[in-house]
Amino acid sequence: MADATVHDLVLKGLNQELRAMLDRDPEALTRRNVMGWTALHVAAYSGNTEAAGLLLAYGAERDVRDLVGRTPYQLASELEHEAILKLLDA
Structure with missing residues (x-):
């Protein structure tokens, strides 16, 4: 998945590839x-x-x-992703 975006990797659950991308390209954190x-x-x-x-x-x-002004916390809350909410609260 050399041409995958950071968003694709997260959505597809390719977390090892995500880590490798973040190591190579820390700016990926802020891409929208x-x-x-x-x-x-x-x-x-x-x-x-x-x-x-x-x-x-x-x-x-x-x-x-x-x-539209939503934070990751608000998205997780709307979708009742409790584990994500706990991480974001930490």
């Missing part, structure tokens, strides 16, 4: 998709707890807002 989502938004949406933890460990911003 067309909805203004960062990889942490995608992790919150998809319920990918492992990716969320990894992104936070690499310094992802918890309070970043998408184009």
Whole structure:
């Protein structure tokens, strides 16, 4: 998946590849998709707890807002992803 975006890796649960991408390209943490989502938004949406933890460990911003003003926490809350909420609260 050499041409995969950080968002694709999170959504597909390819967490080892995600770690490798973040090691190679720390700027991937701040990349946004067309909805203004960062990889942490995608992790919150998809319920990918492992990716969320990894992104936070690499310094992802918890309070970043998408184009309509939602944070990753708000997305996780809307979708009742309790494990993600706990990570974001830590």
